[in-house]
Amino acid sequence: MKKRIMAAALVSLCGVLGLSFATPSLAQKKDETIAGIEKYREMLGDDNPAELYEMRGEAAWKKPAGPNNVSLEKCDLGLGAGIVKGAYAQTPRYFEDAGRVMDIESRIAWCMMTVQGISEADMRKRPFGSADKPSLMEDLVTYVVTASKGFKIAPPNTHPQEKAAFELGQSIFHVRAGPYDFSCATCHGQDGKRIRLQELPNLTKAADNQRAYIGWPAYRVSTSQVHSMQWRINDCFRQQRLPEPKYMSESVNALITYMAVMATGAEYKGPALKR
Amino acid sequence: MADPMKIRAQIKGDVAEIRVLMSHPMETGQRKDSDGKIIPAHYIQTVTVALNGKNVVSGQTGGSVSRNPVFGFKVKGAKAGDKVAVTWKDNKGDSRTDEASIA
Numbered sequence: 001m002k003k004r005i006m007a008a009a010l011v012s013l014c015g016v017l018g019l020s021f022a023t024p025s026l027a028q029k030k031d032e033t034i035a036g037i038e039k040y041r042e043m044l045g046d047d048n049p050a051e052l053y054e055m056r057g058e059a060a061w062k063k064p065a066g067p068n069n070v071s072l073e074k075c076d077l078g079l080g081a082g083i084v085k086g087a088y089a090q091t092p093r094y095f096e097d098a099g100r101v102m103d104i105e106s107r108i109a110w111c112m113m114t115v116q117g118i119s120e121a122d123m124r125k126r127p128f129g130s131a132d133k134p135s136l137m138e139d140l141v142t143y144v145v146t147a148s149k150g151f152k153i154a155p156p157n158t159h160p161q162e163k164a165a166f167e168l169g170q171s172i173f174h175v176r177a178g179p180y181d182f183s184c185a186t187c188h189g190q191d192g193k194r195i196r197l198q199e200l201p202n203l204t205k206a207a208d209n210q211r212a213y214i215g216w217p218a219y220r221v222s223t224s225q226v227h228s229m230q231w232r233i234n235d236c237f238r239q240q241r242l243p244e245p246k247y248m249s250e251s252v253n254a255l256i257t258y259m260a261v262m263a264t265g266a267e268y269k270g271p272a273l274k275r
Numbered sequence: 276m277a278d279p280m281k282i283r284a285q286i287k288g289d290v291a292e293i294r295v296l297m298s299h300p301m302e303t304g305q306r307k308d309s310d311g312k313i314i315p316a317h318y319i320q321t322v323t324v325a326l327n328g329k330n331v332v333s334g335q336t337g338g339s340v341s342r343n344p345v346f347g348f349k350v351k352g353a354k355a356g357d358k359v360a361v362t363w364k365d366n367k368g369d370s371r372t373d374e375a376s377i378a
Binding site (some may be wrong): 046049051052056131132155221226 | 278279281283294296298300341342345349
């Protein structure tokens, strides 16, 4: 008898809680929170410290370096040797000379190795820098992607290898693994999800990909540094408690290809500014 | 040697809007490194803005300002083409001056 009363009390308590959750005030409050975050982003948007990276990156791009003592100005980022403007918007793509699908970072690294003669081991030494000491790659990437400001994201996705990379990326996106049995889709496969104040894009949908893809590379205020897309995917693997992927590996490039193709048509606005 | 600043100066009516992005670690002196040692304070202490050589803004800053800070000023009575010079000095005696003209 006592148990039944307890149960009844519990049910009514749940009923009350359920009701309070359904009241409009909470929904309204959530909207206000999102509006507040958006206002904060807008205020941050104007002066992005990524510009400091861009300035350093441009200087590094034009400075002769490596065993061959040449600059990266001869680097072919997909639109022809020496063309930086708009090149990022049309990556990842298949590069005949390299024989694989590359994102912008892989291509810059490839140029460092082939044009400047830097060894692969040296190139891989320090891809991700710190706030105190940004990496050369972060500077270069920021410079190259900023040159695509105002361009529409348009990876070709026509070569069989590009299509294969897209499909590989899409399947990796849904593969569950690791101690948490997580896939990318666990967090990024549904609408309206959030981790703390961070809204999670639903990356199975084109519209969300368009918003998310142009958000990287980005300057993070909380870490005081620019993070590249390779870093972003790398960190997603870490958050899933998966082994750290090899820098610029096929799987990471495939995931970037998947997102880039899904984001086709979005206007790139330059490196983003994030909390 | 510190990296250059990025200065944007735009005229709106007779008021110039000056925005400066500085490259500086702005270390508070309260953080510790991975060995547990305190990272010495390193931050900008004074910021001055000169318009055609005449000082129009001078301010003091401290360790509570973020890394790579952005400052914005509004200066009355400026014209397009005027030279803006921004200078910062930090607690280690380092300083840097960069110039831009008002657009």
